[in-house]
Amino acid sequence: MSKKSALQIARAAYSPKLPLGLQGNVSIKEGAPTQSVADQEEVKKLFPNTYGLPLVEFEPGEPQTYAPINVGVILSGGQAPGGHNVISGLFDGIKSIHPDSKLYGFILGPGGLVDHKYMELTADIIDEYRNTGGFDIIGSGRTKLEEEWQFEKGITILRELGIKALVIIGGDDSNTNACVLAEYYAAKEYGVQVIGCPKTIDGDLKNDQIETSFGFDTACKTYSELIGNIQRDCNSARKYWHFIKLMGRSASHIALECALQTQPNICLISEEVEAKNMSLADVVTYIANIVAQRAADGNNFGTVLIPEGLIEFVPEIKKLIAQLNDVLATEEAKLVARDKQIDFVKQHLSEDNLRVFQSLPTTVAHQLALDRDPHGNVQVSLIETEKLLSQMVAVELEKMKKQGKYNGKFNAQHHFFGYEGRCAAPSNYDADYCYSLGYNASRLIASGKTGYMSIIKNTTAPAVEWKAGGVPITMMMNMERRSGKMKPVIRKALVDLNGAPFKYFADKRDVWARYTSYVYPGPIQYFGPSEVCDKPTETLRYEQA
Numbered sequence: 001m002s003k004k005s006a007l008q009i010a011r012a013a014y015s016p017k018l019p020l021g022l023q024g025n026v027s028i029k030e031g032a033p034t035q036s037v038a039d040q041e042e043v044k045k046l047f048p049n050t051y052g053l054p055l056v057e058f059e060p061g062e063p064q065t066y067a068p069i070n071v072g073v074i075l076s077g078g079q080a081p082g083g084h085n086v087i088s089g090l091f092d093g094i095k096s097i098h099p100d101s102k103l104y105g106f107i108l109g110p111g112g113l114v115d116h117k118y119m120e121l122t123a124d125i126i127d128e129y130r131n132t133g134g135f136d137i138i139g140s141g142r143t144k145l146e147e148e149w150q151f152e153k154g155i156t157i158l159r160e161l162g163i164k165a166l167v168i169i170g171g172d173d174s175n176t177n178a179c180v181l182a183e184y185y186a187a188k189e190y191g192v193q194v195i196g197c198p199k200t201i202d203g204d205l206k207n208d209q210i211e212t213s214f215g216f217d218t219a220c221k222t223y224s225e226l227i228g229n230i231q232r233d234c235n236s237a238r239k240y241w242h243f244i245k246l247m248g249r250s251a252s253h254i255a256l257e258c259a260l261q262t263q264p265n266i267c268l269i270s271e272e273v274e275a276k277n278m279s280l281a282d283v284v285t286y287i288a289n290i291v292a293q294r295a296a297d298g299n300n301f302g303t304v305l306i307p308e309g310l311i312e313f314v315p316e317i318k319k320l321i322a323q324l325n326d327v328l329a330t331e332e333a334k335l336v337a338r339d340k341q342i343d344f345v346k347q348h349l350s351e352d353n354l355r356v357f358q359s360l361p362t363t364v365a366h367q368l369a370l371d372r373d374p375h376g377n378v379q380v381s382l383i384e385t386e387k388l389l390s391q392m393v394a395v396e397l398e399k400m401k402k403q404g405k406y407n408g409k410f411n412a413q414h415h416f417f418g419y420e421g422r423c424a425a426p427s428n429y430d431a432d433y434c435y436s437l438g439y440n441a442s443r444l445i446a447s448g449k450t451g452y453m454s455i456i457k458n459t460t461a462p463a464v465e466w467k468a469g470g471v472p473i474t475m476m477m478n479m480e481r482r483s484g485k486m487k488p489v490i491r492k493a494l495v496d497l498n499g500a501p502f503k504y505f506a507d508k509r510d511v512w513a514r515y516t517s518y519v520y521p522g523p524i525q526y527f528g529p530s531e532v533c534d535k536p537t538e539t540l541r542y543e544q545a
């Protein structure tokens with residue numbers, strides 16, 4: 001084991017808080033049957049065994065005796081702070097059910113289940129990872145679990161290890177696949193339950209039942225600390241415009257939350273760009289006008305927050321990506337050599353899409369056309385939107401200068417904050433939330449549930465008042481077009497332009513643009529007053545107000 005930092009040693013002693021409903025013996029309260037959020041008939045047909053199940057909630061109850069249970073756990077997709085606490089909560093939960101219960105971790109994501117790579121997670125291993133960031137206890141991966149042969153390979157190893165329940169910790173795609181697996185094992189009567197846990201720093205796995213995905217809190221606080229530091233530097237030297245791209249593949253929740261925490265001069269929200277049908281040129285003009293206004297006030301500096309997924313939301317580029325996805329999903333495309341693919345896609349694009357495609361810098365065009373993750377998503381973290389925008393703003397400002405509309409200096413610095421926040425030591429919020437999600441998953445297992453996601457609600461209240469329970473995953477599904485086919489998927493939560501967090505931001509942004517109103521949040525605190533250490537995100541605070 002590598003050397004530990006002083007904080008890591010002190011933090012290992014932290015006891016995550018649990019909701020009252022999970023402390024001691026529990027009883028389960030079941031609600032009415034549920035429906036999917038849309039496309040009810042199609043989703044029901046695809047999930048005959050796991051559709052329509054009730055919402056459940058745990059309350060303090062009478063003592064019960066259980067047999068030991070073997071459980072498997074998988075970390076799926078991008079890292080998010082708190083994953084180790086989900087696993088330690090699950091471990092403590094199944095041990096409280098019966099001390100002879102065992103926990104097995106599948107190595108490097110869903111691929112570990114298929115390839116039979118696993119390890120038993122014993123108490124001494126778990127203790128090394130309590131309250132730490134990262135997913136390194138067993139590693140994570142993006143293998144898609146969606147084909148029958150994978151499910152069959154999975155059941156072989158699950159039977160060999162006597163595993164009766166599998167917990168999949170992942171985002172919307174991974175939980176969709178968890179539900180497909182739950183349905184398959186239920187239909188085949190294999191006797192293995194599947195439970196999901198809502199993970200992703202992106203914050204887009206949320207709805208009426210899921211208040212937030214874990215990791216969002218810590219990641220946003222980490223980025224906001226860095227943005228605050230940059231803003232202080234920026235306001236000290238007064239000579240740079242900082243273009244800061246923030247992770248969040250699709251939705252702009254991270255950018256919005258960081259804006260609420262730091263009050264930058266500009267924050268773009270992809271969902272608004274789409275709703276207003278803004279072109280890339282419109283976005284550039286919006287930024288350039290603010291730069292010019294600040295320059296007129298003598299302020300040749302500022303900060304711009306850019307959500308990673310922006311490019312996919314600019315309507316003209318979104319249309320282009322949709323056609324690229326369809327073109328690339330054809331059998332014909334799969335036979336084309338990689339170095340011939342650009343020419344191939346160009347031949348298959350409509351006139352409008354071809355014009356947009358050719359107007360993009362070559363690197364961006366190539367990234368849009370070629371690079372996809374295993375779920376078919378454009379790898380937006382590879383696209384340097386922050387540089388693309390600052391270069392286009394510089395050109396626009398030159399034009400404005402010639403027209404006498406701008407007379408300032410424009411020097412840009414570029415940053416991308418993503419990986420910096422995904423493995424940070426979890427904040428108290430994430431440490432408690434994740435531990436509760438994992439512990440709660442053990443209670444869903446003990447209650448015989450499958451096709452459910454572990455949920456903890458009321459999280460802006462003190463932890464003891466949090467509500468623990470489960471939501472049927474099918475309840476969050478609708479049908480969407482993926483890789484050229486209609487598929488059942490959990491609906492992604494984008495920034496709600498009528499929601500309180502965005503409305504607050506929209507109300508303040510003109511003042512933040514013109515005047516320097518920076519806030520400097522500083523680093524996450526683990527020791528000290530509760531209003532500093534246990535503060536939830538601004539997003540949750542406004543949403544729950």
Ligand code: FBP
Nearest residue numbers: 077078171200201202247248249381
């Ligand atoms: P998940 O949705 O799997 O949690 O991952 C989110 C994310 O962190 C995005 O914000 C980012 O675009 C992507 O992962 C980067 O993926 P990778 O780690 O494969 O580079």
